[in-house]
Amino acid sequence: MKNLLISPILIPLITAGLSLVAWKSSRVQRIFGLLGAGALMVAAVVLFMSVYTNGIQVLQVGNWPSPFGITLVADLLSSVMVVLTALVGLAVAVYSIAAVDEQQISFGYFPFFQVLLTGVCGAFLTGDLFNLYVWFEVMLMASFVLMVLGGEPPQVEGGIKYVTLNLLSSITFLVAVGILYAVAHTLNMADLSLKLTKIAQTHPTLILTVAAFFIIGFGIKAGIFPLYFWLPASYHTPPAATSALFAGLLTKVGVYALIRVFTLVFPRMPHSFSLLLTLAGLTMVIGVLGAFAQFEMRRILSFHIISQIGYMIMGLGLLASNNPAARVLGIAAAVFYIAHHIIVKTNLFLISGTVKVLRGTYQLKSLGGLAASSPWLAILFLIPALSLAGIPPLSGFWAKFAMIKAGLQAEQYLVVTAALVAGLLTLMSMIKIWDEAFWKPAPEVLPKEGSPSSGPLTPRRLFLLLGPIILLAGLTVVIGLQPQPLFTVAERAAAQLLDSGEYIQAVLSNSQAAIQEFDAVRGVPL
Amino acid sequence: MTNYMNLFLEIILGILALAAVAGFLRLARGPSLPDRVVAFDLLATVGVGISAVYSMAHNQPVFLDVAVVLALISFVGTVAFARYIEERLKGGTL
Amino acid sequence: MKSLILQTASRYLMVLLVIFSVFILLRGHNEPGGGFVGGLLIAGAFALYGLAYTPKTARRLLRLDPRTIIGVGLVTAAGSGLAAVWHGQPFLTGQWLPYRIPFLGKLGTVFFFDLGVYLVVLGTTLLVLLTLEEE
Numbered sequence: 001m002k003n004l005l006i007s008p009i010l011i012p013l014i015t016a017g018l019s020l021v022a023w024k025s026s027r028v029q030r031i032f033g034l035l036g037a038g039a040l041m042v043a044a045v046v047l048f049m050s051v052y053t054n055g056i057q058v059l060q061v062g063n064w065p066s067p068f069g070i071t072l073v074a075d076l077l078s079s080v081m082v083v084l085t086a087l088v089g090l091a092v093a094v095y096s097i098a099a100v101d102e103q104q105i106s107f108g109y110f111p112f113f114q115v116l117l118t119g120v121c122g123a124f125l126t127g128d129l130f131n132l133y134v135w136f137e138v139m140l141m142a143s144f145v146l147m148v149l150g151g152e153p154p155q156v157e158g159g160i161k162y163v164t165l166n167l168l169s170s171i172t173f174l175v176a177v178g179i180l181y182a183v184a185h186t187l188n189m190a191d192l193s194l195k196l197t198k199i200a201q202t203h204p205t206l207i208l209t210v211a212a213f214f215i216i217g218f219g220i221k222a223g224i225f226p227l228y229f230w231l232p233a234s235y236h237t238p239p240a241a242t243s244a245l246f247a248g249l250l251t252k253v254g255v256y257a258l259i260r261v262f263t264l265v266f267p268r269m270p271h272s273f274s275l276l277l278t279l280a281g282l283t284m285v286i287g288v289l290g291a292f293a294q295f296e297m298r299r300i301l302s303f304h305i306i307s308q309i310g311y312m313i314m315g316l317g318l319l320a321s322n323n324p325a326a327r328v329l330g331i332a333a334a335v336f337y338i339a340h341h342i343i344v345k346t347n348l349f350l351i352s353g354t355v356k357v358l359r360g361t362y363q364l365k366s367l368g369g370l371a372a373s374s375p376w377l378a379i380l381f382l383i384p385a386l387s388l389a390g391i392p393p394l395s396g397f398w399a400k401f402a403m404i405k406a407g408l409q410a411e412q413y414l415v416v417t418a419a420l421v422a423g424l425l426t427l428m429s430m431i432k433i434w435d436e437a438f439w440k441p442a443p444e445v446l447p448k449e450g451s452p453s454s455g456p457l458t459p460r461r462l463f464l465l466l467g468p469i470i471l472l473a474g475l476t477v478v479i480g481l482q483p484q485p486l487f488t489v490a491e492r493a494a495a496q497l498l499d500s501g502e503y504i505q506a507v508l509s510n511s512q513a514a515i516q517e518f519d520a521v522r523g524v525p526l
Numbered sequence: 527m528t529n530y531m532n533l534f535l536e537i538i539l540g541i542l543a544l545a546a547v548a549g550f551l552r553l554a555r556g557p558s559l560p561d562r563v564v565a566f567d568l569l570a571t572v573g574v575g576i577s578a579v580y581s582m583a584h585n586q587p588v589f590l591d592v593a594v595v596l597a598l599i600s601f602v603g604t605v606a607f608a609r610y611i612e613e614r615l616k617g618g619t620l
Numbered sequence: 621m622k623s624l625i626l627q628t629a630s631r632y633l634m635v636l637l638v639i640f641s642v643f644i645l646l647r648g649h650n651e652p653g654g655g656f657v658g659g660l661l662i663a664g665a666f667a668l669y670g671l672a673y674t675p676k677t678a679r680r681l682l683r684l685d686p687r688t689i690i691g692v693g694l695v696t697a698a699g700s701g702l703a704a705v706w707h708g709q710p711f712l713t714g715q716w717l718p719y720r721i722p723f724l725g726k727l728g729t730v731f732f733f734d735l736g737v738y739l740v741v742l743g744t745t746l747l748v749l750l751t752l753e754e755e
Binding site: 003010013017 | 711
């Protein structure tokens with residue numbers, strides 16, 4: 001059943017094709033979207049169980065042996081990320097049924113939604129650097145279309161900023177891949193991991209340069225400190241369902257790529273880890289400070305994405321430490337943090353979308369009185385908001401706790417201070433939203449800008465809007481009360497990442513024979 | 527015999543290269559848009575010629591297909607340009 | 621633009637382009653060509669037709685909406701890999717019919733992958749071109 005590995009890529013791709021065939025009927029497209037997301041969830045969970053019990057799974061696509069063909073690899077980190085992708089996909093697919101209007105569906109919302117999921121799952125599962133680039137492009141194209149769908153001027157403006165910076169990131173990534181291929185003659189990550197140890201001795205500066213290119217390229221995608229400004233400039237423009245999908249998944253692909261590349265391909269580079277640690281501290285604080293100046297719900301949340309990315313990168317940066325316990329705990333905390341963050345952030349964006357449906361605006365100044373008029377939504381907002389700020393007993397507390405503990409073990413007191421300060425400021429920021437949108441009395445003059453969109457709020461529609469929010473909020477609470485299972489998974493994933501032997505063994509187990517056969521045909525050894 | 531043939535083909539390639547240079551000059555200078563479109567079409571035609579002659583000179587039949595595709599497609603491009611110019615003329619600005 | 625010359629010429633050119641695109645598609649397995657180039661060529665044929673007549677006529681000639689074509693292409697290409705899964709081999713491993721088919725030669729799943737690409741490229745290009753032309 002090795003072909004299980006392809007299913008998280010194939011299911012959304014085929015769903016996209018089927019939704020295109022059914023372009024005339026928005027009803028059929030909605031059903032396909034839901035079925036596809038459900039099937040993806042099932043496949044992701046089955047894949048995760050299989051990886052958890054049987055170890056790393058490998059698929060040589062097209063039966064081409066590993067250093068030559070494209071290899072798909074699912075280790076614990078990949079499979080956890082795929083499960084989270086499927087979770088966000090499912091939640092947003094349900095939410096979209098009620099929240100996305102007919103016009104957007106006629107422009108192809110559902111097919112592109114599925115193509116985006118294809119790209120994200122592909123990026124998580126691939127074991128080949130160039131293939132990773134291809135999936136990044138798939139994601140970029142799909143997300144650009146989703147971002148400008150509908151063609152409102154601010155959307156186009158945000159979309160152009162988004163696509164320009166991301167193309168820059170792609171170019172940097174591609175240059176790095178080109179240099180690596182020129183020196184190592186391979187782009188299979190497991191193979192690279194073996195070969196770079198030798199090359200790093202003969203060409204140390206070259207490898208350092210390539211590492212810097214990767215930090216820049218993936219850093220733009222992830223939104224870390226000096227390269228984050230595209231994110232708050234664009235995430236608040238598309239419809240709520242789209243921005244929830246983006247907020248949950250896109251930046252995390254960048255973080256995943258950084259973790260993957262810097263644990264597998266460049267594992268012994270203390271300089272780049274110290275650099276990442278510094279950037280992480282700056283990202284946390286500057287992201288959260290940026291949120292203070294904002295008075296639009298989604299812009300505040302966008303700045304918090306940046307701040308939270310800092311925490312994840314901090315886990316990776318702790319690899320600079322010599323203390324093995326701190327290294328494992330740092331990566332484990334980063335994995336835990338990613339899981340927590342994806343769930344919570346998607347949820348907050350979905351809630352902001354629901355506020356928009358109820359009141360027709362995201363501006364805090366024109367909002368108010370939601371706690372009185374819709375107390376259920378207020379409670380549902382408080383859960384992820386407090387979780388984001390790290391209040392016990394919610395998932396964010398354990399994520400921050402593990403990260404800070406790892407930081408203390410690594411004796412990186414400065415970045416720990418930054419993390420604590422950023423946590424406090426996050427809480428203040430969340431209280432600001434609570435205060436302005438939910439607690440203060442509604443303004444006298446109700447805002448005219450943007451009507452409470454598309455149709456009346458029937459019970460069915462309300463259920464579709466709130467169902468995913470309740471699901472995600474429930475998950476935050478469950479993880480908060482029972483953090484141990486997820487933390488065990490994160491720790492095992494971290495152990496697997498830090499000891500790349502198992503990964504390399506799984507990917508390259510049959511490659512020696514293939515290389516010999518290739519040499520025999522070619523007549524010259526490679 | 528083949529030597530003469532090859533020499534002949536090389537000379538043709540040279541002439542075509544000159545034509546390409548002339549086409550580029552017109553493309554760069556061409557005072558009006560139609561001039562540039564015609565230059566563009568010329569470049570495509572020269573490209574067809576070069577691929578065909580090259581495929582004969584170096585015995586690479588694959589390039590003949592390139593010539594055919596280029597000939598077929600460049601025509602569409604020119605037609606599209608012609609249509610664009612016509613639309614602009616209707617609007618009164620060129 | 622209703623030019624009789626162009627309209628008459630494009631009818632003949634269209635036939636040529638379509639035949640040639642199918643030729644390129646079939647040849648693509650071992651020689652230059654394949655679904656992508658073939659798809660561009662046939663899209664060029666329809667674009668020419670749309671220019672000579674109207675985009676509406678081109679759509680009528682195409683019968684199917686470009687979006688449907690993209691969808692069918694995606695499913696065909698993705699589905700071509702599933703034959704290998706059925707036989708217990710890794711996804712996308714080429715599966716071949718044991719005998720030759722006249723004109724097509726050896727038929728395998730690789731051809732269907734190419735066919736899927738062909739349809740996706742045709743659909744995407746026409747979706748863009750025809751929409752732009754209609755504006």
